[in-house]
Amino acid sequence: MEMLSGAEMVIRSLQDQKIEYIYGYPGGSVLHIYDALAQQEQIKHILVRHEQAATHMADAYARASGKPGVVLVTSGPGATNAVTGIATAFMDSIPMVVLCGQVPSTLIGEDAFQETDMMGVSRPVVKHNFAVKHPSEIPGLIKKAFYIASSGRPGPVVIDIPKDMTTPTDKFEYHYPESVSMRSYSPATRGHSGQIKKAVELLLSARRPMIIVGGGTIGGRASAEATELARTLNYPVTTTLMGLGGFPASDPLWLGWPGMHGTYEANTALHNSDLILSIGARFDDRVTNATEKFCPTAKIIHIDIDPSSISKTIAADVPIVGPAKSVLIEMLALLAKTDRVPDAEALSEWWSQIDQWRQRHGGRYELNDNGLLKPQQVIEALYKVTKGDAYICSDVGQHQMFAAQYYKFDKPNRWINSGGLGTMGFGFPAAMGVKLHYPDAEVVCVTGEGSFQMNLQEFSTCSQYDIPVKIVCLNNQSLGMVRQWQDMNYDSRHSQSYVKSLPDFHKLTDAYGHKAITVKTEAELIPALEEAFALKDELVFLDIHIDPTEHVYPMLVPKASMRDMWLSKTERT
């Protein structure tokens, strides 16, 4: 048996886990681990400029690839800086393993230098966390961490590693377990057949059906099955913000996404439906609007791997706990066997109703006569130039909503955004994480000048590792979504939503050795995007000046039902 120090075990375990990249930042408590890292070549380490960025990179890698991302940070501020990224992954059910240094176990509790109770701090925002009590536990805990992070409903797992657990001279037998079994953790591997049968019967007798494809469809790699089911039944589909790409946007069955800034047709169809099949969506407040007014005539079939997501906000009529993929495969098998078909007449009536609703708003927006670009125009141009095939990593705010509305995703794992936590500063490091793993793909960060400044230090990381992402910054010189709410609810008092003294983004980008292009007119837009994407090996920052007064529509009227929307500044349903 091989004898290794705790530090060596950390690195060896990651090697045995076939980890290619880790993202992190060194510091006192993890120096032994960094020293072990330096003595091997299999695992590449990306040195970020702020730990939050490390977590977002790992997170976005996981979102794009489906495999857990790995982060290594030091104790105290290193760990607390990582918390926002851990919480971001937690809210969106993203698998991630975060290794945190800790002060030596002999000093824990004594307010030692760079000591933070990371077990306590991270507890509410992790799927689970472990503290290492003895170096020989390290391989087993790392194996468990990966297993927990990526099975069931995925999520981040933190391992707290006191420095004395990694002392180079203390060697122990190393053995990386083949598999994990835990008596207290056994996620469902398939749904209940009786419930699935009931669901199929309900589906076949629906007259006004809707299918909601959520983030769990993508996380559960069930997009193909969900698509097949919808096409088999010819039922309309809406994909949540987290589910974009889980069903192809170019398919005529797709109605856009539901919720606060969802399409008129998706929201209205949901409200009027008699049956909703939800696949891995959790009916969060940004989707449902007032829960007591939510879809009054709809029965609900709810497929979710996490039983606590079912009937949490909206009561399900047919709950199915299980992985989306296996449940859908069983549903498709039942549909293939049965002679029953949906009521064709009812369905055709439903579709003609939906087609009318599609005409009502249809994603329209008004162009400016003063020449100022509209954000929607920019996203449409981006879609055109990238042929709809880019990874779009978004920050948070109006630009996120515009990107989600106007970039049409045909594939899963291409739309990467902080949906649950709404973390400004997510987009840029997320794009970096994706680009590292998919160097040949077009990877775009869609951001605003507010969000971008929350992690712009990563320009430096991109210089160091040559990460040529494209940054589309919709610069409206204000915190657009805050401003929109202030316009709508606070008599346009723009309290602290105007960003005074913006940097010269051109010079800033230049300072880090990247290229910037400023765009102020429609005529410049497409050529600038084409130029940016032609520069395959360069990071290009597109500072695109847009109309600061634009609002995102449709927008659900607060505390109302799904059919109550603002369609423009002046038009309400």
Added chain:
Amino acid sequence: MRHIIAVLLENEAGALSRVVGLFSQRNFNIETLTVAPTEDPTLSRLTVTTSGSDRVIEQITKQLNKLIEVVKLVDLTEGEHIEREMMLIKLKATGQHRDEVKRTVDIFRGQIVDVTSSIYTVQLIGDQGKLDAFINAIGEAYVLETVRTGVSGIARGDKVLSL
């Protein structure tokens, strides 16, 4: 409605803080909480009393089950069950009232476990209602100090909460 939930938990450092944290994090109500290791030293048994609508209780049990260190749980109030709580209570016992206190303790089948010339310390076991009734019967004016263990519960009959 009041519920008594019994939980088998991995007997590991930090496991209890996850349970307690869950209740505050998700705005669940917690009335009493008792915890101790079981005959299997790798397991702790925890009894929590809480209240809420059916939907809230369903969420509480689901969220508890989701904690990695929770091995098994049961809502005891769904079936026939026994609940007990122990109270130690220090009572003023002077003058003619001294006898009255003694009689009340006997009626409630409590035991006087410590005595001074002016104080009885009483041990009383029962369900929450019985302990509350005892304090009422004695009169709050005579109560100097109370300590209650919180509720422990177990199902009646053949039902067993074990691995």
